[in-house]
Amino acid sequence: MADIVDIAVNTDGFKTLVTAVQVANLVETLKSPGPFTVFAPNDAAFAQLPPGTIQTLVQNIPQLRRILTFHVVPGKWMKADLEQVSSLTSVEGSPITINLADGFEVKNATVLTADIEADNGVIHVLDRVILMG
Amino acid sequence: MTTTTLPPITLPPSTHEFADVVHRLEAGGSMLPDTPENLMQIIGIYKAYAVPMDFYWRDLLYIAERVFLNPLPAFKYFLPQEYLDLPNHYAGEHADLRIWRGEATAHPELLEFMKTGEMKQKLPRLFHHLWHDRINMEFAEACMRAMFWHRGMGGQFDPYLDSAEYKANADRAIRAYFQGNPVMLGLYQLFPEMFLEQVRQLSYYANLGLFWEVMAPVFFEMSDLYDEGKITTVPEAMNFLVNGIFAIAGRPIYHHVYIRGECYEIIPKSKGFMWLYEAALPYVEAVFYRTSPFRGTKSYNAQAKQVPDNQADFHYGILYADVFPVGSAGIPPTLLMQDMLHFLPPYLVDYYKQHCRGEDDMLIQLGISFQRSMYNVTSAVIQALRTALLYPLDDPNPRHLMANRQFFEGQLDRFKRPEARLRDIQRQNYR
């Protein structure tokens, strides 16, 4: 199996995410043994952000890194595991609410594809970039 | 009034006290009714606010970065040319993100005012300063102090000020700043916490300065767009702000100090502090909602519970303020109104002359316009938060729409207090 980064690179629809991860120097981290759970917004999700948002973040690596690490949770949380919890703490430090009552929702995003397993964790694909707060 | 174009899936009407406002927010509107008169007032005020703000942010950064711990900062409001020329990161040709199409250096109207002042006379700067014919930096400091006094309003910036890492950074800067000054260094040995607290306050100077550096070009651009006929409704003005909030959400918040040409990073950019979380939201909470009662306008008896026990229950900000006492000497809102008075666009001056006491009470009239405009800014913040944390207004899922509604109603609950001005700004004859 491939690691989280490889899967993202080799799957269509994650161009923005991959670029962002590369710019933020998070590739090495996400290639490390982990394990991690990554909530990965697809390109459409990034496209929903108002203009300029990405540009500012790309200009400011620590801030970009912070947003990206908010999408990462230590440990390997499969959808089934998440039924037990209502909230996870992200690498960034802020909590991420999980709602499985009606579909699979992570904060205000909906999981499009759940449980894409990788060597060093699992990926859940989101339809929206989630933000702290 | 906005024509309420209800989303395809409709919720039952809200039963909230401000149901009208809830519905307007759900339709993508602002808390401020959409009338041409409101639009003219808020845009004119944004412009009048942005000019002194262009001074505020520069001077706040100057104090945070250069004046630093000067024990006798008599000249902290004397902005050196270097800071007047400091390029705004969001205006001018070389901007990180060009929000305003104008210049990155200080606004020409500001420079003109600094030269001649209200007296329209070129005098040495000291005279203008002592005559109080200048930009009232005291207002900016009052805002900073409100943020610093309330503290802990979310974000990682404030907790960081109490971390060992921050203390170590500050310590290095303090020692460097007072190098060769045994008196101050001795005092520092005796009262280290006092010095640290001063540095924390200076970090808030930097925080607010960096916050306003963004807002000034945003407001200038809105004014220009209005003049060009490209902003025609209140929701458009609000949406411009919403987009602005997102576009610069990631701008770093930091505190650098320059001592003898060397940069000391008290709060390095690498901490990842962001404009939205570490500056904008605490600012809105501290200045729009909480602050503290204006001095000199009313006596409060803390024993009689006229002042809340809990600082978080303070509601004396611009959204609640009684603008009528403005004019009493030295209170921060008066200082701001005075500053804005110098830069009103002509259409607002004409407008105020036609109402109430004309020129005599222009300070209050523009204060109330300012209140309207800040309700619009708050609406933008509410809509931005809704965008970031909740769902689109046309989300097909009724559960999501209900979550949006609960969010809006929760926000509006804060305006149920009797002193909140949300009711008043719904009326045009509140001026």
Add this chain to the structure above:
Amino acid sequence: MLSTLIWFPFLGAIAIALLPPRPLKLVALAISGFVLLWNVWIVTQFDSTTPLLQLQEYLPWLETLGLNYQLGVDGLSLPLLLLNSLLTWIAIYSSQEQTERPRLFYSLILLVSGAVAGALLAQNLLLFFLFYEVELVPFYLLISIWGGEKCNYAAMKFLLYTALSGALILLAFLGLVWLQGAGSFAYEAAMGDTLPLWIQLVLLGLVLVGFGIKIPLVPLHTWLPDTYVAASAPVAILLGGVLAKLGAYGIFRFGLGLFPMAWANLAPVLATWATVSVLYGATVAIAQKDIKRMVAYSSIGHMGYILLGGSALTALSLVGAIAQMVAHGLILAILFHLVGVIETKVGTRELDVLNGLMNPIRGLPLVSALLILGGMASAGIPGLVGFVSEFLVFQGSYAVFPLQTLLCVVGTGLTAVYFVILLNRTCFGKLDNAIAYFPKVEWRERVPALILAIIIFFLGIQPAWLVRWSESTSTLMVAAATPSLTQPALAQAAQIAKVQK
């Protein structure tokens, strides 16, 4: 030259009524301004060291009736003459630009001014009575035409009361002259001290009740609150500032002056009466909810001090009483003017509605500040004219009527009580955002109050300018009423004065 004070306003009144000039207010101001200047000039001609009548004028008129045109001024009437012409000018100045039927309004005011000057100058009892009656009808019209709510009722009440007052006074004058068998109504011929004491007492009683209505003294005061409240601000200024003083002047001139012995006998009663007036006026004022009515009741209280000073019969207390007439006239004028301004701007006089007028931009800050000054002056705060006169009255009266004086001092304290209520509710507190869209106060409306405030303040720190005119006259009047044993030197002075005549 004293005649000018009477006839110039009369002619002015006729001119305004008949001639075409358009800015009527300006013409009226010019006329009253001229009279004021003329009055100031008379003051410069006045010799304050002599207690006697000065600048006398005499014209035989109806010799057979004993009615002659006889004028003179002394230390009792001089301050009041000046007050009259000043307040007339102020009243005209403070009238609204858009006064209805301005021709009649200004004519009547000038008529009143001339008549009051005539009454103050007249040295013939009948002549005094004529002038005293002449101002009656103009006042009636001023109240009923330009008054506020219930003004017809108030004007009628005023007319009835003051007509009764006039009748009583005429009765007393006729009785005095006939019983003495004097051939003339000339003032100096009419001294009543040759009559039996009981007749003197009866006549004095008539005079007291007659003028007591005008002052007014409790319980003859019931016309006052209605009238003052119904009258427009300029008319209220004249009523309280000038007309009430005419009553006090009458009591001193024709009560104390003509029946000094009887007056001395009645003094304890008068002092007690004064005290009742003071306390009644103050306590009723505290209960008021209408600021104009409150000021009106304060007037009743403060006129009591004048009677107290008069009844104590010491030179000091009498000087104080005369000073109090002037002080009260000034203070009442400023208060009525400011209350009038507040009523026109805010649209109410209700204490429960008024609030926060001190607000610097949206309130009426200068008006409020001056109102506070007026209230302080009225409550006798040192440094203002009210303190000077009240202190003189108390200082002069305490030795004679300690209990009454102390109670009157309590009355001053009560004055502070109701003014604190008035000022606290009206000027302080939070301006109500819902209603606070008052029109701005024009300079035209501030000027009268500013002038009065300056005078109130100036006389407060420079009281000599207030009292020096009346010192010798009051010494003489006191001497006439007190047995020569106690004040031999003064009695001598009085004797010399009589001989000189």
